[in-house]
Amino acid sequence: MDLTFRQMDVFAIEPFRGNPLAVIIGADGLSDVQMAQIANWTNLSETTFLLRPTHPDADYRVRIFTPLTELPFAGHPTLGSAFVWQSLGNTSKSDVIIQECSAGLVPVRRQADRLAFAAPPRRRIGPVGAGDLTHALTALGLASEDILDAQWVDNGPGWVSLRLCSRRDVLAIQPDWQALKEQRVGVVGAWDPVRDGTDAQFEVRAFVGDGQGWEDPVTGSLNAGIAQWLIESGIAPAHYVASQGAALRRAGQVFVDKVGDDIWIGGNVVNRISGTITL
CATH class of the missing domain: 3.10.310.10 (Diaminopimelate Epimerase; Chain A, domain 1)
Structure with a gap:
């Protein structure tokens, strides 16, 4: 099975000097074990998997893995995943992109020539x-x-x-x-x-x-x-x-x-x- 792959450079003001992120698109068929193995193999701080949303207000769902564990939320994976989702020709249901993750729904919007997410509530x-x-x-x-x-x-x-x-x-x-x-x-x-x-x-x-x-x-x-x-x-x-x-x-x-x-x-x-x- 082949899946679309992107590697993003997030928060960088110069090429290759930001935080890299691996994004796997259309990952609904992957198991938890497969996602964890892929994230361990990429060995980046985070790897994300784009999935169909389960919440009616969400545009997409994302799961976020480090090489060792899954995270309920992370910032540079949110921006990178939103960028990839949008670059595939997808359009949001509202004036902001709504990401679904384990921490809940996270709004993402374009801000000048950048993307920005709304800081979620602190636990x-x-x-x-x-x-x-x-x-x-x-x-x-x-x-x-x-x-x-x-x-x-x-x-x-x-x-x-x-x-x-x-x-x-x-x-x-x-x-x-x-x-x-x-x-x-x-x-x-x-x-x-x-x-x-x-x-x-x-x-x-x-x-x-x-x-x-x-x-x-x-x-x-x-x-x-x-x-x-x-x-x-x-x-x-x-x-x-x-x-x-x-x-x-x-x-x-x-x-x-x-x-x-x-x-x-x-x-x-x-x-x-x-x-x-x-x-």
Whole structure:
């Protein structure tokens, strides 16, 4: 059996410097085991499978797999999957694309020359408990005085976020992957316009303790949770740009826009590979 395959470059401001995503189209006939095996084989941070929707308001359904597990929601897979669905000539039932995933329905819209998704409700918010905070600080080589604040920003993957003083502090982190274990920790720090420039206002890094541990290049779900936290608390303006990926020699930009009650997380999406995958 052959299925249509795409590999996307999401959140990139330069070619091949965003977060890659594999998309398998027409995957309704695949089993859970087959999806997991394919995602393990592509070995990208996420692989998505486009399916017929089950919800009457949805345009399509997506399942999102890492090499090790399935996620209820993730950001760059949402933008990449929506781009592929639209590129196949599909049109939405309304003025926005409605994606169905395990976390529910996620609106996606075109915003200038980018796509953006509406940040979904967080499953867990509030201060981080002492045990989880100590775990995160130890794994990232930080002391309590190195952070300004810590907050749960979990919209599905399980993110804890630490706010540091500066971009420089964020980029200086050297994680201990064994100590991180299964925790997912996002770190954010403000850019200094004089030292860092004005291309972005915040620097973000995402540390994932799954398996042997890894750093995600550009992370939509984490940026969505951080944006909700920072905007609600008055730390960030309603419109800003976050930079992510510099520590991995990537060049990702995430565009955050609060419109009414919704916070939209946007970025560039480019198709890099088109073909078929043979099962």
